[in-house]
Amino acid sequence: MLKLYSLIFLLCATIMLPAHQQAWAAAGVGRVVYTYGPAWVERGLNREPIEKGLVVLRNDSIITGPRGRVKIVMGDGSKVYVGAKSRVALRQYAMRGEQLITGSFNMLWGKARFFVNKLTDKASTFNVRTSTAVLGVRGTEFSVWVPPTPELLNRAFDQLTLADIPPLPTRTILIEGAVDVDTGTGKIFQLTPGNTVNVDKNRRLSVRKTTVTDLDETEKPDNGRPNDKGTESKDGNKNEQQLKETPKNPKPSDAKDIMHGDDDNNPEFKEKQLPPPSINQPIGNTPLPGVKTDNEPVEKTEPPKVEVDVPEIDSHATNNAIQTLNTITDVKITPNFVKP
Numbered sequence: 042m043l044k045l046y047s048l049i050f051l052l053c054a055t056i057m058l059p060a061h062q063q064a065w066a067a068a069g070v071g072r073v074v075y076t077y078g079p080a081w082v083e084r085g086l087n088r089e090p091i092e093k094g095l096v097v098l099r100n101d102s103i104i105t106g107p108r109g110r111v112k113i114v115m116g117d118g119s120k121v122y123v124g125a126k127s128r129v130a131l132r133q134y135a136m137r138g139e140q141l142i143t144g145s146f147n148m149l150w151g152k153a154r155f156f157v158n159k160l161t162d163k164a165s166t167f168n169v170r171t172s173t174a175v176l177g178v179r180g181t182e183f184s185v186w187v188p189p190t191p192e193l194l195n196r197a198f199d200q201l202t203l204a205d206i207p208p209l210p211t212r213t214i215l216i217e218g219a220v221d222v223d224t225g226t227g228k229i230f231q232l233t234p235g236n237t238v239n240v241d242k243n244r245r246l247s248v249r250k251t252t253v254t255d256l257d258e259t260e261k262p263d264n265g266r267p268n269d270k271g272t273e274s275k276d277g278n279k280n281e282q283q284l285k286e287t288p289k290n291p292k293p294s295d296a297k298d299i300m301h302g303d304d305d306n307n308p309e310f311k312e313k314q315l316p317p318p319s320i321n322q323p324i325g326n327t328p329l330p331g332v333k334t335d336n337e338p339v340e341k342t343e344p345p346k347v348e349v350d351v352p353e354i355d356s357h358a359t360n361n362a363i364q365t366l367n368t369i370t371d372v373k374i375t376p377n378f379v380k381p
Contacts, residue, residue: 070097070098070099070116071113071121071134073094075112077108077109078106078108080111082101083103083200084098084102097115099133102130104198105125105127111123115144116136117158119144119158121153123151126150126194127152128201129146129148132145140162142162143166146170148171153169155178157178159180167179172187172206172211174222174240177223179218180218182215182218187209208243210239215234215235215251218234220232222238222246226244237249
């Protein structure tokens with residue numbers, strides 16, 4: 042009789058749990074420990090802004106806009122960082138106790154960095170799939186970058202799967218451990234630390250040494266960028282207000298504006314960040330016209346006119362320069378590879 046009462050009590054307690062806690066008990070596989078900038082979780086047909094403490098479930102998709110950052114700690118202690126303008130889907134994450142058995146992510150586009158705990162069971166697997174490669178991991182630190190096309194950014198809030206993504210180049214930079222790269226051609230290449238592998242849209246593979254520039258870009262400080270300790274930047278508390286102002290279910294036009302924004306190339310953003318020059322601040326030792334110096338009367342003078350011949354600009358070269366993309370250590374899928 043006592044056992045029956047205990048069973049009824051436990052059943053009632055479970056029913057009284059909030060919906061998100063029931064889901065965590067049933068299928069929670071990780072938790073968001075840091076978020077910054079525009080970021081959403083897509084769960085089935087629902088989409089909502091990500092907040093710190095959110096429980097991550099199987100089949101969740103993480104979507105970030107410009108400057109968006111999300112750090113997730115999985116149940117086994119592995120860490121996943123999702124960078125700006127990214128879409129990453131968690132397909133499977135099964136554990137036995139605290140040991141990972143199977144982990145699988147689909148990276149549709151963007152930047153992500155993975156810190157995977159050592160897999161103790163030989164049967165355990167951890168892989169990241171892109172549209173052109175499958176990355177098999179055994180206890181490692183690596184990054185993946187898949188720069189999206191404008192067409193994909195316009196569809197950022199559509200119900201998308203990896204099957205909807207056209208073949209895009211994938212770049213993987215290995216920091217530590219080992220990664221097996223399978224391009225579906227029947228051959229598996231094992232990437233070693235200190236090397237970068239590129240897979241083009243035709244699944245052709247090339248390997249090169251990781252450059253100092255690659256590492257600098259990976260470690261370069263960035264406001265709001267989570268680090269391995271999960272600490273927040275001084276601007277991290279801006280995130281909550283920014284997410285409140287973001288439409289919960291943006292219209293297609295909203296999606297285009299949010300996902301296409303680029304703070305680094307936005308003149309309005311730069312004007313807000315840079316204070317206006319002071320008229321009393323001369324350049325070098327040359328006093329400005331009309332500005333009084335020590336014991337010197339003010340004399341208004343007209344600056345001399347200087348004629349400068351402007352050379353003709355090669356528009357083709359300019360367009361190529363504009364298309365250059367910055368890189369970080371991540372698996373990357375790009376329409377066309379460019380120098381980092």
